[in-house]
Amino acid sequence: MKIALLGYGRMGKAIEKIATERGHEIVIKADRNTKEYDITTADIAIDFSIPTTAFNNITNCINNGVPVVSGTTGWLEDYSKVVSLCKEKNGAFIYGSNFSVGVNIFFELNDHLAKLMNGLKEYNVSMEEIHHTQKLDAPSGTAISLAEGIINNYDSKNNWTLEHPTSEDIEITAKRIPDVPGTHSIFYNSEIDSITITHEAHSRQGFGLGAVIAAEWLVGKTGIYTMKDVLNIG
Template sequence: MKILLIGYGKMGKTIEQTALAKGHEIIGRIDHDNAHELKNYTSDNTDVAIEFTHPESAFGNISYCLVHGIPVVSGSTGWLDKFEEAVALCLKKNGAFFYASNYSVGVNLFFHFNEYIASKMQAYKAYDVSIKEVHHLQKVDKPSGTGITAAEGVLSSYTNLEGWVADNPEEKSKLNITSEREPDVVGTHIVTYASEVDKIELGHIAHSRTGFAEGAVMAAEWLKDREGVYGMKDMLNL
């Protein structure tokens, strides 16, 4: 496949290595220094775009791809207030859009198990549920997109909670997500159920970005020649 990389930071570079190892061609690398060059790419020269950028640029990049017929795989977080606009644009243009807050196969299994455990634990009122996420110092958004997705999985069963809250464990009516930023941490997410007598935890700890990159390239391969809006549940049949 001819892949356009939109975002060429640590994640973009890891995706490039993974894609090349699988025999794909990287036809362009768009970053903040050459963002104006995005206009050079259309469905005529691009099979799929993989977009990992910042909250302020993600929606514009995704919109460009959808308007110009380029299937787009996005892993950018912090922009989801405009997600429904992207979905509507994709459907209007008969485009292809794949979004995940985290492309690790392991993380998406974690999401799946998280929903199942929450569906069982909600009956046991002695346990208070909370989430902690830890990332590297360069991680801009708090909580992480993965942390929010984990929270949404819990909230699908905990209908007594009024959504989630960031770093405020005293707000008992909401699910608290604690965010920590430390050097050289790829990504850690832990869902905790704590009572006075014991504690149950479900966690995922990433050791490298390779798993994210492999999942993103897998999504690009899967999305090619499809139409519609998809996520990891669709691809992994979860």
Template sequence: MNIALVGYGKMGKTIERIALDRGHSIAARIDVNNQSDLENIKADAAIEFSHPDAAFNNVKRCIELGIPVVCGTTGWLERKPEIESLTKEKNGAFFYASNYSLGVNIFFKINEHLASMLKSFKQYEVALDEIHHTEKKDAPSGTAITLAEGILKHLDHKKNWVNKDTSNMQEIPIKSFRIDQVPGTHVVKYTSAIDDIEIKHTAHTREGFALGAVMVAEWIKDKKGVLNMDDFLKF
């Protein structure tokens, strides 16, 4: 299939290599230097890993062109409902995930299961740490937000997450660290006076994210609607 790469940084280049290895061709490589080329691209699917400031317009244009779009850019989700409405209006296909790694999506399910098990044990306080490379622009990471939202589904005494330390018992603190050459580490910690429970996911390379995005692009080609990893993986 013919894939458009919208965003051509380190992730875009890793996606390109994997797509070519899997027998696909690259219809376009869009970055900040040739943004206008997005106006008239033709592709079977677009994979969008760009910048929070550019993601909305990138995804919007792909949907307007009738190109199924797979988006992994985080930090712009306050406008995601607009994209979902446009997708339905245009009978298009829009797929968003905060993380395309199979391992991370298994981690999401483990996280929710653990939260559901601990909902009656309020002596445990929960907190999250996330570590990424210094080039990541948004904080907390989309993956950390997804983890926090998964916990909030099950812990009624927690009302929201915050990107800082907090003494408010209704908040889940997320601490963000930016360290050179770290693809991504996420830790969920439950602590009590008696013991601690901790689950952790560590990515060693970008390969898992990129492979997942390409596999979703292969899958979405003939799909319609607003889709996510639960649709793809059918957990």
């Protein structure tokens, strides 16, 4: 597989190492300073760029018939435009707030626990996410996905917030600490006891491997997918 890496920071370099070890070729390494490249030289693109360039990267791929896997967060106000374009061009696209296999299992666990806790008014749900200081968006895309999973299964919560929560909000605490791959925790607290589930990444290896697996799965397909499709879970 010939891969275009759109975004060549820490994640891009981790993906490069994993992809080459799996026998793939990196034909494009584009970062924010790269002015021109021919995306059609790639069989597939993996986008881990920055929020301000992700939309253009993704639409460029779709307009040129190149399947694209994106793990960039912070651009989702334009997600519906990408979906429309992908359908119009009969393209192939996967977006994931987190490509780690473990995190996607954690998403399912989070959904199931929210269903179990729904209606138990003694408990209040909140969240915490911790990432490295170079992460530009807060809360993380993974935290937003987790919050949405709770909201979809929990009658008394309609929104998430970083500050001044009401009774209908899930409060998310976002921390930025140097050299931390990422931790996400969900808390259900009552006066009697607490229930906590946590996913802690030990390295970026899991994120990179999941993105490469998603790219391998997407080649030759058309449509809009998620990691649930790739991993056949949920």
